[in-house]
Amino acid sequence: MSINPLKNQKVCVVGLGKTGLSCVAFLQKQGANVRVMDTRTHAPNLEQLPERIERHTGSLREDWLTWADTIVVSPGLDVKNPAFIPALQKGTPLIGDIELFCQFADKPIIAITGSNGKSTVTTLVTAMARAAGLRVGMGGNIGIPALSLLDEEADLYVLELSSFQLETTYSLRAVAATVLNVSPDHLNRYADMQAYTDAKLRIYHNAQMAVVNDQDPQTEPKNKVEREFTFGVGEMADYALLKKAQGWALHLPETGELMTTAEMALVGQHNALNALAAAALLDGYALTQGSLFPRKALRETLRTFTGLDHRFQLVGEWQGVRWINDSKATNVGSTLAALQGLHCTGTLHLLLGGDAKGADVSELSPYLQNPALKAYCFGKDGALFAALTDNAVLVETMTQAVQAILPNLQAGDWVLLSPACASLDQFSCFEARGDAFANLARQAGTKILEE
Numbered sequence: 328m329s330i331n332p333l334k335n336q337k338v339c340v341v342g343l344g345k346t347g348l349s350c351v352a353f354l355q356k357q358g359a360n361v362r363v364m365d366t367r368t369h370a371p372n373l374e375q376l377p378e379r380i381e382r383h384t385g386s387l388r389e390d391w392l393t394w395a396d397t398i399v400v401s402p403g404l405d406v407k408n409p410a411f412i413p414a415l416q417k418g419t420p421l422i423g424d425i426e427l428f429c430q431f432a433d434k435p436i437i438a439i440t441g442s443n444g445k446s447t448v449t450t451l452v453t454a455m456a457r458a459a460g461l462r463v464g465m466g467g468n469i470g471i472p473a474l475s476l477l478d479e480e481a482d483l484y485v486l487e488l489s490s491f492q493l494e495t496t497y498s499l500r501a502v503a504a505t506v507l508n509v510s511p512d513h514l515n516r517y518a519d520m521q522a523y524t525d526a527k528l529r530i531y532h533n534a535q536m537a538v539v540n541d542q543d544p545q546t547e548p549k550n551k552v553e554r555e556f557t558f559g560v561g562e563m564a565d566y567a568l569l570k571k572a573q574g575w576a577l578h579l580p581e582t583g584e585l586m587t588t589a590e591m592a593l594v595g596q597h598n599a600l601n602a603l604a605a606a607a608l609l610d611g612y613a614l615t616q617g618s619l620f621p622r623k624a625l626r627e628t629l630r631t632f633t634g635l636d637h638r639f640q641l642v643g644e645w646q647g648v649r650w651i652n653d654s655k656a657t658n659v660g661s662t663l664a665a666l667q668g669l670h671c672t673g674t675l676h677l678l679l680g681g682d683a684k685g686a687d688v689s690e691l692s693p694y695l696q697n698p699a700l701k702a703y704c705f706g707k708d709g710a711l712f713a714a715l716t717d718n719a720v721l722v723e724t725m726t727q728a729v730q731a732i733l734p735n736l737q738a739g740d741w742v743l744l745s746p747a748c749a750s751l752d753q754f755s756c757f758e759a760r761g762d763a764f765a766n767l768a769r770q771a772g773t774k775i776l777e778e
Contacts (some may be wrong), residue, residue, distance in 0.1 A: 333357035339391050342401020343370045343382075349438060349472035350424050351376065352397050356759055362391055367403070389413055397422065398513045402468075402491035414461020423495035425488060428473040430498050435609050435615065435683075436484045438499060440530050441546075443506025443661040444601050447471075447638055448488040448507060450607040454613075454632055456483055459624035468492060483612065488527035495531075503611025504530045505538035505604055509545040510630035535609035538604055556580075556611065558603040560596070566603040568596065575599065577608055577629075581619060586626055592633045594641060594651070597664040634767030636760035639665055639745075639775075643774035647738025648673075652743035652768075654761030657681075659690055662747035674699055678730045678764070681748030682704035688712060688747060694717070701735070703728035724753065725760070729767045733774075742768065 335486050336359045341720045343365040354361050361380055368385040376382060383391065387410035392398060396716050398414060400406060405420055415421060429436070434600045439449050446469050453465040464476035467486035476484060488496070506527045509520075517523040531537050531548035540546040541559025542757045548555070558566040567578045568588075577585040577599060585606070602625075609620040634640055637654040644650070649671075656662045662679070669675065679691075679702055688711050695702055695716035702719040704712040713719040720731050725744070732742055750760040 331492055333359045335360060337394060337396045338362075339364065339395035339397075339728065340397060340399045340723065341365070341387065341392075343372050343376075343657075344401060344403065344405055345372070345752040346424050346472045347401055348372050348375060349474045350427065351380065353427065353474040354399075362395070364388055364391060386413075393417060393419070396420060397539070398503045399427065400422065400495060402489055402495075420663070421495060422497070422564055423475055423492055424472060425467065425486070425496045426490045427496055428477065428486075429496065429500070431477060432484055433771075434481050434484055435502040435554035435612055436499065437484060437612055438486050438488055438504040438530050438534070439507070439608070440488045440493065441505070441525050442489065442510040442527075442658065443656075443664050444507045444597065444604075445487050446637055446655075447598065448505070448601050448605050448608075449485055449634060451628065451632060452608055453602060455620070455624050455628045456485070457604060458628045459621050471563075472654070488530060490523060493529040494577075496524050496529065498528065501530065501535070502536060502615055503532040503536045503608045503610060506530060506540070506546040507601075507604055508543050508664070509659065510663070511660060516736055535615065538611065540604075540606040553685070554611070554614075556607045558600060559602070559605055560602055564603075566607045568599050568603060577603055577606070579603075580610075585622060586629060591624075591629045592631055593629070593639075595636075595639050595669065596667055598634065598639060612675050615617070636759055642765045642768045643772055647740075648734075648736050649741045649743075650765075650768035651741060651743045652761045652764050653743060654750070654757045654764060656745040656747055657749050657757055658684070659686055659747045661687055662745045663690060663746040665743065669741075671739070671741045673737055673741070674701060674735070674769050676701050676703060676735070676740060676742045678703050678705070678728050678742070678744045679712040679748070680704045680707070680709035680725075681746050681754075681760070683708040683711060684754045685749050686747075689715065689717060690746065703731055704744070705753075708748060713746070725763060726767060728772065729764075733771055 338359045340363045364383040370384045392414040439445050453463050456463045461482045464481040465485045466473045466476050468489045469487040502602045509524050536554040537548045539557050540555040541564040556565045560568045570580045575588040613620040640652045641650050642650040692715045704721050713721040745766045750757045754760040
């Protein structure tokens with residue numbers, strides 16, 4: 328399938344978020360005849376559209392959809408919407424911005440997806456590549472819309488891709504691709520877990536190398552790839568987290584031990600695995616050039632990279648108590664990843680709750696039975712989590728949860744916000760929830776120091 332050349336093509340852009348705006352700008356440069364629609368009556372960014380572009384808001388216009396030679400749809404809109412059926416029956420391609428990008432990008436692409444950790448790995452790969460002197464364009468589901476990356480010179484593109492974006496992508500030929508993990512999410516859009524997993528696995532189509540999670544068989548490609556590397560805990564993985572006398576260490580093929588996890592600025596076993604996945608992806612890129620990726624660049628980056636905001640982020644440490652903001656843990660799988668392999672020497676005070684989005688939270692039960700863990704449950708579905716353990720405190724708000732924690736703190740303890748839920752029952756977004764937690768942590772730290 329190809330929509331090239333775009334000159335004089337009739338293209339309908341559906342959705343006017345920042346991705347939609349980038350599509351309009353790109354298509355105009357290519358000389359396409361563009362129309363724009365958005366299902367929202369008060370669509371964002373309307374004032375940024377050139378006046379000559381026709382636009383429609385409040386619904387999907389089927390006559391415009393059948394008018395188009397190509398439909399470029401926002402990842403936020405379900406492609407199974409019945410309004411698309413007449414155009415699809417006519418044979419009109421229904422694609423997304425990533426498909427457009429892949430048709431025009433002329434440099435290697437590293438592609439990353441997964442239920443959890445994809446933003447961290449995307450940013451880490453980018454930082455490592457830049458440390459090696461490469462010009463890198465990073466975007467997709469993170470930061471800059473992919474089409475905007477074509478405006479700058481690059482040696483390598485690093486894309487974070489959601490399952491929604493992959494649904495409408497056909498021309499991706501990644502030099503290295505990964506599905507980091509698969510856990511229940513977005514089941515309000517997919518018929519079942521298999522449909523969600525299949526959407527993720529599309530990232531491997533035509534990929535030169537697959538990077539597979541050794542502990543998660545759902546990340547294994549169904550299609551044939553030229554080369555496959557695994558990452559995981561133990562010697563069976565190609566890129567391995569190994570227990571050594573001096574602690575845990577990252578071990579890479581051919582070159583052996585890279586560094587211990589104690590040398591890394593990132594905290595947590597899941598972040599050590601993220602680092603291994605990043606190294607494997609960059610080796611996949613470098614091997615197309617006939618070499619391994621420079622180990623010095625990997626080490627330098629891992630010694631200084633502290634992670635992204637709200638993703639297992641150390642807020643501070645006061646009187647031997649660590650406060651960690653993992654507000655981005657908006658599903659059970661993300662919280663499970665945070666809890667695996669923790670090395671807390673005292674009590675782990677875990678804040679859980681919010682909107683569980685109908686998910687089965689029972690997978691957390693074995694972790695909550697740990698006598699060294701105390702759960703503080705809040706929000707719309709706090710009671711679901713409190714019912715999993717006898718060692719829980721049930722309150723209404725996160726502020727009340729922190730107030731309940733304070734009298735019990737001792738040196739060596741951790742306070743971890745990893746709520747396994749969306750935030751919208753009490754906050755505007757997960758970032759606002761994380762900021763609120765960070766403020767509570769700093770207030771607690773100040774109080775502790777004053778006493």
